[in-house]
Amino acid sequence: MKKNFYKLVFDEVLNLSQDGFIVVDEEGTVTDISEVYAQFLGRPKSKIIGHSILDTIPNSKMPDIVKHKFKEELALHKFIPGYIKDDNNSFVLVSRSYVTDETGKAVAGVAQVHFRDQSITNAKRMLKEYNELEFLREQYQNFYANEMSFGDIVGISDIIKEKKMEGIKASKTNFSVLITGETGTGKEVFAKAIHYSSSRSHRPMVSVNCAAIPEELLESELFGYVDGAFTGAKKGGKKGKFLQADGGTLFLDEIGDMPLLMQAKLLRALQERVIDPVGSTQPIPVDIRIISATRRNLEEMIKEGTFREDLYYRLNVININLPPLRERREDIPSLIHYFLDKLNKEYNRNVTMSPNATNLLFRQQWYGNLRELDNAIRGAYAICDGLSIDVSDLPVKFQKENNSADLAASAEADPDHKPMYPFDPQNQSLRQYLKSIEKDEIDAAYKKFHSVRKAADYLGMSMTTYVRKRQEYSQKKSRQ
16 A cells, blocks of 8 residues: 555656656666656657666666666766657756665666756756867867977988977077978978977967968957957857967968068067957967968068068077978988888888889979978879889879980980989998989089089079088098
8 A cells, every 4th residue: 555655656746747757677677757758758658667778778877877876966868869759859967866775775776857948958058068078188189199309300411400409409498489491391390399399398389371361360360359359250259379379389380471460460469478359458468489480581571561570580589491302312211211101001001112213202303392202102102003112103294304315315415414323222222322313413513514503503402502512522532
């Protein structure tokens, strides 16, 4: 009689509540469920009661609740699609608990599912926060996946070693760094190495390509904006790159393409160490280090009136000018190995580069520098049939330069130019072989023009590099 009494009371409680209730025994079999919950699931009570809860809710935690005797309050639960009446309403808040008898043994479990509007709102809020946390987790993983040190910069040439040393020294300070050099010379790689070797490495490095963002959006991209700053502005406003990089490093790539008006606003931010988000009347202090990069000649732009001189001196406290690839040809074999190794790991292959193909790549001018070399290797990697990239796999424009007729014409035009001999791995290393080629090219160019400037132009080198390499090879010859 007493048992029936409590059953009647329990059923009435279930009918009065707008929440859903479900009860299971110690085996996870459903012993009772409220009508509102059965309707939500889209199944009659008769198909649920007497069956395992996992038949109705495959990802239910109720069996674990009873088995391990723990409780949950307002936990977020997502139903598996197809197991509820409306898949568009698959998130709910659930409170779960176990029930014990007089001896303390768990004999049942009960769950309360909150269907009220307030509960649904809370569930959506928690889902939003969960998604934001997932986004931050991915950003955190990407942040550390992009870490780079100077040891990751490939190259054995004296000039790249010198530039790496300059970068290491720069990383020990908080001064602004301006990295200059042609397109594809690795300016962003150096910027990352400086940041991740500095005391700010635990904070973000945020990159902005000043050439890729429309002028009218650049201010809001850098400084952010407040709620209602302009038509179409994101509700709640937006943090700009300065605030995202607070405590860390802001990398301004292609700074030479920044419009004059934005140059003035950037200068104020650097001088005052504060920013003014669009639509805000309250300046915000920031603590960032600026590393900028450009392929353009900023000193010439200052003379032309297209770049502010005062901003230039703010950015150019430390200058690192990266050499083009044609001035560090001895690094080409190492770079080929580096790019191929990355591709082999990605595609689980073991492709190598033949000596003839390496020799051909060594002779190119590489006006696109590392980016052009990487692109050429990727293209050859994609079409090579065997385990080795040969000359025939390289871009057609390179093969034309290797054509025997072209070589014969070149020999006729320049009889003092030594012919290219095949690589003999038994008598010399590939590095020695490539250096001997470079020496021959340097000597031949001078014999042809009898002018350092013309010879350097012909080989695509600066006069300083040409003189340094010519002296280096001459000294080696005299020592021999």
